[in-house]
Amino acid sequence: MSWCVYLTHPEVRIDPDVPVPEWGLSELGRERATKAVRQPFARDVRQVVSSDERKAIETAQVFAGHLRVFHRVYNFLHENDRSATGFLPPAEFETTADAFFANPGESVRGWERAIDAQNRVVNGIRSVLRQIPDDHPVLFVGHGAVGTLLMCHLMGEPITRQRDQKRGGSWYRFEKRWLMDQMGRHLAWTEL
Template structure:
């Protein structure tokens, strides 16, 4: 993945500590999630010297904990954009894994319908697309990295790719994935891939020099 001022990359937070006693928006990265982010941060350290970069993130703790090491490694300020949050599912609060997966299936399957009080997929898609375009406009001339969440990230991907909302396009389990898109054409340059391969090609190029 080569960064240019025309590039935007959406990265989802990796694994978290699931705690039913804590608000989902305040969940922290797990040790594995933090380790994955730290490894990515080591790879991005020199990228801002080849292309100016702007970094934004959701105001949810797990997104901040994903974005902060990357912003520090790049030497750039981190801008929090609260409206890039995950789909609003506060009506149900924490759901056990099986129940959550059924609810998520229904969320994607009925984009215009609020399932048990959740924000509709259609509304969440409009929100994340609006926020992505706003972030682009605020950071002209720089590559843009957005750290966020799986459901709204998938909805953004569907909007950019011209696809119907469908969980078929959801990120792989566990989080810590990314896709890139072209800011001029607003078309995806890739589908979801694990953060372990993001910028790996640039690191190999530096090793050969």
């Protein structure tokens, strides 16, 4: 089997009047995504897969266009569902996100439960990988919270925010077979 990279979208244009899934990349985010195609992993990627949120699609399109590879979009790779609260000011968002990770079996303020988001993303990525040849390295472009939930699963650890990225536009590499076994692995985010 081959390997995968999970990459989070970089900076976005925040607009409280626009639903969060419709936010696109900011100028800085687009610049960082463009530079990311020079990462060591990029030259070997054979498939690009993203969530259907605009910021993830825009990031994925930079890679797919540069690498001239197929880009697939899947709804189930979206960020944890936070539509119950919509936009939250930064300090309030961070407090709510802390509670989301600290209480994975509970819905915090109507948000999707962390355990449900983790199961959705892990099972979704497994499903995608069944459709892709084993020798094709895959770039998954998604979001920070669900990327952290995936990382916790791959490491065989409980859900924790201690594994969260420090900044959007970070990535980690994992082996496809790690999704199939229960052995913990050590992973860490790398900023673009």
